[in-house]
Amino acid sequence: MTDFEDRLRRALAQSTRTVADAPDWDDLTDRLTKRDRTRTRWLALALVLALLAGPLAGFALGRRGAGDDTSAVRAVDDSVRDDGVVVGDAGPAPTIVTVPQDLDGGATRPLGPDLGGRQPIDVYHPIYLSSDPIAFLFARNVDDLRIRVYRAATPGGPYGPPWWEPPAWCFPSGYVQADVSTDAAVGFGHGATFDAVRDGAVAAELSWMGLAEGEPAWIVVAQAPAGAARVRATFPDGATDTMGVVDGIAVLYGRAPDGTSGEDLYQATVAVDALDASGAVVAEGNAAMASTVGTPEECVAPTDLPEPGPEQPAEVDAARAAVIAAYELAYDGSKTVEERGAAVADPSGWQDVQAEIDRQFPEQVAASRARVTEVVFVSATRAAVRFDIVQEGSLYLPGELGEAVLVNGRWKVTREAMCGLVTLAGKHCPSVD
Amino acid sequence: MSRDGPRPAEPPTAGSFADLYRDAYGDMVRLAYLLTGSREVARDVVQDAFVRMHGAFDRARDPHAYLRRVVVNECHSYHRRRLRQRHHLRSLRLEVVDLNADEVSDVLATLPYRQRAAIVLRYWHGANEAEIATLLRCRPGTVGSLLHRAIAELRKVIEP
Numbered sequence: 001m002t003d004f005e006d007r008l009r010r011a012l013a014q015s016t017r018t019v020a021d022a023p024d025w026d027d028l029t030d031r032l033t034k035r036d037r038t039r040t041r042w043l044a045l046a047l048v049l050a051l052l053a054g055p056l057a058g059f060a061l062g063r064r065g066a067g068d069d070t071s072a073v074r075a076v077d078d079s080v081r082d083d084g085v086v087v088g089d090a091g092p093a094p095t096i097v098t099v100p101q102d103l104d105g106g107a108t109r110p111l112g113p114d115l116g117g118r119q120p121i122d123v124y125h126p127i128y129l130s131s132d133p134i135a136f137l138f139a140r141n142v143d144d145l146r147i148r149v150y151r152a153a154t155p156g157g158p159y160g161p162p163w164w165e166p167p168a169w170c171f172p173s174g175y176v177q178a179d180v181s182t183d184a185a186v187g188f189g190h191g192a193t194f195d196a197v198r199d200g201a202v203a204a205e206l207s208w209m210g211l212a213e214g215e216p217a218w219i220v221v222a223q224a225p226a227g228a229a230r231v232r233a234t235f236p237d238g239a240t241d242t243m244g245v246v247d248g249i250a251v252l253y254g255r256a257p258d259g260t261s262g263e264d265l266y267q268a269t270v271a272v273d274a275l276d277a278s279g280a281v282v283a284e285g286n287a288a289m290a291s292t293v294g295t296p297e298e299c300v301a302p303t304d305l306p307e308p309g310p311e312q313p314a315e316v317d318a319a320r321a322a323v324i325a326a327y328e329l330a331y332d333g334s335k336t337v338e339e340r341g342a343a344v345a346d347p348s349g350w351q352d353v354q355a356e357i358d359r360q361f362p363e364q365v366a367a368s369r370a371r372v373t374e375v376v377f378v379s380a381t382r383a384a385v386r387f388d389i390v391q392e393g394s395l396y397l398p399g400e401l402g403e404a405v406l407v408n409g410r411w412k413v414t415r416e417a418m419c420g421l422v423t424l425a426g427k428h429c430p431s432v433d
Numbered sequence: 434m435s436r437d438g439p440r441p442a443e444p445p446t447a448g449s450f451a452d453l454y455r456d457a458y459g460d461m462v463r464l465a466y467l468l469t470g471s472r473e474v475a476r477d478v479v480q481d482a483f484v485r486m487h488g489a490f491d492r493a494r495d496p497h498a499y500l501r502r503v504v505v506n507e508c509h510s511y512h513r514r515r516l517r518q519r520h521h522l523r524s525l526r527l528e529v530v531d532l533n534a535d536e537v538s539d540v541l542a543t544l545p546y547r548q549r550a551a552i553v554l555r556y557w558h559g560a561n562e563a564e565i566a567t568l569l570r571c572r573p574g575t576v577g578s579l580l581h582r583a584i585a586e587l588r589k590v591i592e593p
Binding site: 004005008009011012013014015016019022023024025027028031032261262263266267269288289300 | 454455458459462463466467472475476480481483484487494495498499502503506536537538545552553556557570584587588591
């Protein structure tokens, strides 16, 4: 071991000496109770869906009448597709959805407008606790296996410098949840979805269920590339499951051998192939527990400013001072949104979002200022900027990257730069058409 | 293999879940702290790991190894969620620093997660490359590469 490694080892050991927590039995008990309650909730949900989904969907589709003969996937009838897939109706009203948001309190909220004009209720996925609404996508029924699949868009986009354009497969744009039940067990799988998947690849995530019930199984949520007709999962014991994609999405189920341990379930890797209509493999991937997948290099936001462009402003020093002034005004929390907007190239959309943030975090915003540390002119009318956000003199967000543009003779912060930073507050500017 | 750090207790061979919780909690929190840089997150991750462990305890061949794996993966999930939710801060750009207990967390934060995990598992936990490979689900050769690149990055910001 080198001297450097030895110093590193000692520093690591020292740094944890102040982390001396005692086990918190009360908290653990609370969490176990909550977990059990959640399991009960989803069991209840599965029962509700199992009891209501079919009749409700049939009722809703029936109301739309026999004139809807566009394709088999419009009908809700288990016989429509050989693989037992029932695709959700694309009409305006939710037909199946509906999980009461507070099952704990025994709240029973009414179902959707197709059932008497009462209000629909969004389904909330249990893992990320997002407030994004989630909608029914399809159901899949094979023997005693019942899968209900829901999808939500997750607005946002890459968090990085405005000039960075990562591949579409880097950042999720949606979320899929599959509620799965068999006669013996209930569980759910989930996976991120993307505007596009990587060439030749299948995006897939693995979940498990049924361990406590003695019926261990894997659930694969997969997104296939355009042109794929089916997705096939090959599980560790060699068993396969295949289904035709619905809007690029497939949910596969693999029963693990009896006695499979939680560790083996967790460590499993499932091979996932996308097939075209002829059965040829067009894309491949693996599904493992999502947390084991590293971030590809292409998806890591650059931290360097671009090189200076061949064209520079006539008065570079004056231009640099103007850029700095624009940033200082745009991020001066003591000013009103309208005043700050004067330093933004196109404040449309951003101002409303910023005003919301100002109301939500008044003290933090009021204390915030920008401190520009580097300006690079990539052209005579555009600059890349590195800046810190400080709050009462303390570094809050170091090394942010932004852009400035020359508009009618005045340097201003770009809308994209402003909108990029508001994502840190969980907000998103509306898209500009 | 020798180390000064608090080597986690050997896996209990026939203990109960309570024994595992009592014996392993502190070390798991310290591991999670080094992997996340936050005491609060570390406590949360480890408690959740034990909740997950609770359901699988009877079936785990090596509960301690399984628990460690869950913690490492939950910490990775934490980093991924931060990225996904755009709440993460971009990698810190540190000036050259001396390497001490106060700075080491900031220094680790400059590394991608797998490099960070490889460093912590190697130099704090004392794991060998095969063990790290198992925990990070990669080939042993990849661990060598991760460690090599991480050390090279750390040398850039740590005073010689």
